[in-house]
Amino acid sequence: MINYHKPKKIGISILRRWTLIFLLGEILFFGLVGTNYISLNNLQDILVASTTVLLLATGETFVIITGGIDLSVGFMVGFSSVICAKVMVNLETAGFSQVAAISIGVLAALLLGLIPGFINGFLVAKLRVPSFIATFGMYGIAYGFAEIICNNIPVHNLPSSLGTLGHGYLFYWLPGKIFSFLNKPGNLTRDELKHLIVIIPNVVVITFIFIAIFAFILAKTKFGQHTYAIGGNINAAERAGVNVKTHLIKVYMISSFFASLAGVMYVLQYITGRAPAGSARLLDAITAVVIGGASLYGGKGTIIGTVIGALIISVLEIGLVNLSIPTYNLYIAVACILIFAVLIDQFSPELIQKEEEI
């Protein structure tokens, strides 16, 4: 009896972890077929390339779990990148030190970035505007304001030390000679630079610190439980004493906070602020959340799933470049994975139920 059902049980547990297995399979495939795909540099580049999607998707996970959607995040990245860059430039020309200009710029972008989130939440929770419409409106407003603030021109002449931070690494290692933390060793010869091993990009560290904090909040705290409760059944949550309206506003603010953070990271990486920054990543972010197992009907989803979903996309993206395959194939591949993810989401409850019956 047990032996007969064992393969089925294995099948179901594979199905439950299919995204992780798929991700590892992807890496293995590109590792075998590609050139130097599994190398420290390339794997780090994949993580750097996916920071925007990872951040947007983390915030989006909260919103999607409540049964809503946040479309504003696409242009929120550009909005906050422009604010961040503009504040830095103005403060530096006003005579502030670079450190002060950078920190105030970052803080300003993160704080102002909360406002659109608050408005989104207010519209959705208090005025009952469908989240699709409220955030789609904010999508346009954020873009328009960003273009106005930067006068339709990417922001220039940012503090020079930004690049050191955005393109820096946690560790620099010259085998046998130098091991340095955060500071890139100076005075290296050309040959030494060639052999310098850089480990863990700063932007990836910052990204994952925030993702970890909010993964903890979602999984282990009352706030997280309430988020799931609202998505599962909003009326039941209300009857159970959850302050649904305030909670929803907070959720939308989390989402716009992550979008602003992505904008700040954009400034760190590209040393400029542009209004259209990040807009191309909106759908990737939503795709990542859905591949990661969240349901657009609400009540389901995890940050870890979302992270895996985002990585599946960027591993594929970089892999196709490595193999010199036109990126247009990426759209097809990602679309197929997305639909596959939703199908699994539809049918797995039945399978898991059957497993429990056994």
Added chain:
Amino acid sequence: MKKFIITLLLICLGLSFIAMAGVAKQLKFAFMPGIADPFYFTMEKGAKAKAAELGVELIVGEYPKAWGPEYQVPILKALVARGDIDLLFTAPTSVEALIPVLKEISDSGIPVITVDTYIGDGDYTKPSNYNFPLAFIGTDNFLGGEVVAGQLALLLGGKGKVFLENTNPDVSSVMGRELGFRAGLKIFPDMELVGVEYCLDIQETAVAQVGAALQKNPDLAGVFGVNVFSAQGAYQAVVSAGLGGAVKIATWDATETLIEALKRKELNLILAQMPAEIGSLAVEWGFKHLTEGAEIPKKVIPGFFVFTQENVNDPEAQQYIYK
């Protein structure tokens, strides 16, 4: 089982041959274009032809679907991470954002040549944090802008209001065209530049901006669209305002689309760069540098060709069309 082991051995043998063939390796150059458009396709063709001639393997990075560092940098990094590249030539999509990225690549031992666009102010001879590329190979956009201003003035009889439809304010090439155009117009006291807009490579935006300029200046006599998107947008705006033919349109880059438009008399003037030449020069100089240690000039500038409605069908002009 025996068969299996034999097959396995044969595969190993085959692989080691491939690996050995790899040791006696040919040079591998990488080309990272700025955006998917005919200008860079033509550059790739020129580079490929030269690479085949010199026995260099050319790997071309994925063409970014839009203009901007956030599209180009991930592809560029993935391209370089292959780790088997001897030289990179690329069109940086931002004068500032690409400095640290290309610096890292250059530091890792891969010489960098920038083509068409440059980093910083493009002067790699003076001390700066962006003087590490071997060379900039590309058009003198300032000079080209001046040429366009002169030719447009010629078409308009030396007087009238003109409008400039540009694309991206942080891209060295198109800003050079703008500055050159402004400088060129100064020579003609009766020519007036009434406005400059940036369409960010979106044709619809160009239509709207030129349309608005026409509303504001009904007597507008000429428009300079700095690339394919801005020129075609300008043409659509002029036509929908019912001014087709009355407003002269000058543009840049002899793509087949624009040449066709010139033949249909929708445009009046096209300044052609020589992208195939640029690609070919990048490969040639890179090859000379790596094999003979040749010192490359820090700036290599190919010339122009001016297409008009009169000469567009001439046999000797055909070679300058981007194909």
